[in-house]
Amino acid sequence: MEWMAWTWPTAIFFVVIASLLITFTILAIKFPETPRVGILQIETTRGDRLFITLLGSAFINLAWLGLTDITQWAALGLCLIYAVAVFRWV
Template identity: 65%
Template sequence: MEHLAWMAWTWQTGAFFALVAGLLALLTTLAVNRPEIARPGILGITTTRGDRLFITLLGSAFIHLAWLGLVGPELEIASGLALLYAAAVFRWV
């Protein structure tokens, strides 16, 4: 990762982007093999898997930013909350 040193990347940042890329590849594979049906959730809007992934990533970013601002840099609990949030979004939204 020497050629990316100007970006101040850490292994955690690289792992996050690899995870997002993996999720996008998984969603693409699922869409090809098992075409999705958009479904309405508790928000009253019709969402697909990709929509729910976007809502999850956006909400998780807000959870982590709020945690950093209100509590501090220990993000383990915030990550746990974000995983619970992701499960709820994919189940009910």
């Protein structure tokens, strides 16, 4: 990890993102799906909902860092609730 000056949390972050992408690729191959229309009134697939979740989670974490002094673990919990909501209703 020294060749890129990564910390362990950074490496774990990128491993999780890569694992999600691989998992969703395998799911798309094994279980193809048709797009569905949710609360946003746009057609989304699993990959679209994953992208919306990752983008929204990034904004939640940035806002959390900028607006509070509370530990980042609480933001992670909020992101997990957000992810469940996106995959359920979007």
